[in-house]
């Protein structure tokens with residue numbers, strides 16, 4: 001398996017608050033990796049560090065063999081996109097929102113049109129092109145943001161609670177798309193979720209965060225049947241321990 | 243003549259002057275629009291880059307600049323007029339430019355008055371763009387330039403409001419342009435009222451002189467035009483504010 005991210009002794013603090021401590025992890029090309037853990041543990045922070053939106057307090061982040069990803073910010077950032085837990089919406093049409101990543105990559109107009117229409121159809125928003133994005137419902141806005149994040153086919157897709165605002169039918173739809181993107185395009189998908197059922201349905205490997213530490217990284221099968229750490233077992237079974 | 247009569251007569255005469263496109267009044271309106279319009283355009287071209295530089299860049303003297311802008315927001319226009327006048331009088335540092343009592347001097351004075359207003363309101367509009375928009379640009383592959391463009395787009399209604407506020411201030415302002423422009427009209431008389439065509443006479447400065455001369459219907463006509471212009475600008479500003 002080809003290594004895509006290597007995280008070495010990564011720590012992140014906000015002021016005096018230590019959020020992540022000494023994280024060591026490899027993420028491989030083409031896998032679906034899920035960070036799980038209780039609310040406030042640092043899942044979003046982890047994804048933001050990988051997307052270079054946050055700089056680590058200490059430690060190293062190696063992307064695709066680039067010894068220090070942070071030094072090549074623009075290059076690295078162009079290769080991934082992140083769906084935020086609370087997506088922001090540009091004050092323009094749905095079409096322009098989804099087209100954004102293609103426009104800044106100077107894709108030609110015809111191709112943009114086709115790709116945007118396809119992406120919107122994929123997330124169940126066909127025909128919404130002209131609607132003002134700010135008038136979308138919460139779930140529609142999240143699906144629009146999902147379409148916006150995948151439309152330019154990034155190598156790495158970072159998904160922060162990608163289905164938090166959605167009804168069961170749309171959850172199933174988005175999960176299908178995630179699986180499809182990975183199998184058809186080989187996209188590496190790194191997600192954060194506190195929904196253990198979702199992680200169980202779509203992830204290949206899981207990392208469990210607890211009290212700022214990555215207490216266990218394992219395949220989904222192992223984590224859900226024979227976790228190595230008693231705390232993983234407790235988390236998965238809904239018995240929080242602190 | 244009763245006092246109501248006198249007002250009614252004045253207003254009727256004023257409308258006659260407006261609808262007959264009286265050349266004296268039209269020339270004054272033209273000078274107002276040209277001076278304040280030009281000053282607003284120049285101020286906008288300065289203020290928007292300034293607002294972006296302050297919002298996105300770190301440089302020495304930034305805090306002093308912000309203080310200067312905030313001070314500029316409340317500057318009395320007569321003070322600006324006096325300042326510009328002292329700069330451009332023949333024995334002043336810029337006397338060689340020969341600008342006293344010209345439209346150029348009026349534009350300069352209004353530029354100084356308006357630039358802080360447009361900068362200040364634009365700064366607030368840019369600040370109101372959430373950080374998550376900027377991060378969305380980055381995560382979708384944008385660079386610093388894309389962030390600036392996206393912010394400009396998100397803040398567009400606020401910035402348009404800022405420009406219109408500047409224009410409104412310019413049109414309504416009287417102190418500065420009176421001092422540096424001198425309220426000059428050509429000699430002679432056009433259209434049977436007032437004096438010759440306006441050189442540096444604007445709606446506001448003309449109202450002061452026509453009123454003191456006692457030509458009330460001309461004053462009223464000028465007042466109606468001034469209020470209509472300022473009102474239109476405000477209605478437009480209001481519209482864009484609500485679009486936000």
Ligand SMILES: Nc1ncnc2c1ncn2[C@@H]1O[C@H](COP(=O)(O)OP(=O)(O)OP(=O)(O)O)[C@@H](O)[C@H]1O
Nearest residue numbers: 014017019038039040041042043044045046085194
């Ligand atoms: N910019 C910041 N400044 C200060 N504290 C922050 C900042 N960003 C995150 N934190 C804190 O870091 C901790 C981890 O936050 P994070 O958003 O990563 O948690 P999470 O695991 O994603 O939680 P949730 O499941 O609720 O989304 C929280 O305690 C949060 O308050």
Ligand SMILES: [Mg+2]
Nearest residue numbers: 043044085160
């Ligand atoms: Mg989170």
